[in-house]
Amino acid sequence: MASNDMDTMFRYKMSINPATIHQIGKIAELHKQVLTSGFLSRLDTAILGKLYKLILKEGILLAAVTDDSSLAGFVSFSHDTKKLMRMFVKSSPDIYLRLFITYLRHPSFVLRSLETMLAPFKHGNNNKGIRNIPASELLSIVVNPAVQHTGTGTALLQKLEGELKKRKIYSYKVVAGEQLISANRFYQKNEFLLTDRIRIHGKTMSNVFVKSLSID
Ligand SMILES: CC(C)(COP(=O)(O)OP(=O)(O)OC[C@H]1O[C@@H](n2cnc3c(N)ncnc32)[C@H](O)[C@@H]1OP(=O)(O)O)[C@@H](O)C(=O)NCCC(=O)NCCS
Numbered sequence: 001m002a003s004n005d006m007d008t009m010f011r012y013k014m015s016i017n018p019a020t021i022h023q024i025g026k027i028a029e030l031h032k033q034v035l036t037s038g039f040l041s042r043l044d045t046a047i048l049g050k051l052y053k054l055i056l057k058e059g060i061l062l063a064a065v066t067d068d069s070s071l072a073g074f075v076s077f078s079h080d081t082k083k084l085m086r087m088f089v090k091s092s093p094d095i096y097l098r099l100f101i102t103y104l105r106h107p108s109f110v111l112r113s114l115e116t117m118l119a120p121f122k123h124g125n126n127n128k129g130i131r132n133i134p135a136s137e138l139l140s141i142v143v144n145p146a147v148q149h150t151g152t153g154t155a156l157l158q159k160l161e162g163e164l165k166k167r168k169i170y171s172y173k174v175v176a177g178e179q180l181i182s183a184n185r186f187y188q189k190n191e192f193l194l195t196d197r198i199r200i201h202g203k204t205m206s207n208v209f210v211k212s213l214s215i216d
Pocket of ligand 1: 034035139140141142143144147148149150151152153154155176180182183185186189
């Protein structure tokens, strides 16, 4: 176990494990509470929960839990975000109804949701000739604000990378809006390389980071 993992466990008696279906609601709530700027956080908790349920099947979802069973944070990963987005829109008819209701309340969501769904198609094959951007992607990493800056995010990342190595995945990407200053610094501090910049919503640019893992 990495020393950072150990430190965090001693301080918070926290454990990081694959999320269970029962934690999905709390995960979706924490996403909405903390990642306030993205389109996904405007979806109601039930739809967002459906996305995280799909990630549980298609990818990796790890939850950091303190000894009083509260959710300290989570990290989600997809082997192929394009496939995941296709699965999401096909997954069940009630998603269309719920999205329709959301659109009636907030018409601007139509454009923002399309932009979010199309985002995975905007990099990896661009006109700058960059072709080595992996399909595998860290989709979200969120730590409860009450325990941020105590090593939980780093411990989640280390646990995720251990899982990736078990699956023989040695590189992955993450896309972060450039306005997320602390997240961008977090990725750079954790050895991600800025590899591309794309436009997802309006004029805001997003950074595409790639991290290569050592083969032990
Ligand atoms: C980005 C995020 C996941 C990082 O999680 P975190 O638990 O705060 O991360 P860490 O504690 O491992 O590291 C963050 C900082 O705390 C510092 N830190 C870590 N352990 C520490 C400790 N014991 N004491 C003091 N500082 C510590 C790190 O050095 C790092 O410093 P920096 O911000 O100056 O680079 C978290 O800030 C977050 O949830 N942000 C909002 C959601 C978001 O933007 N997610 C990314 C987009 S999907």
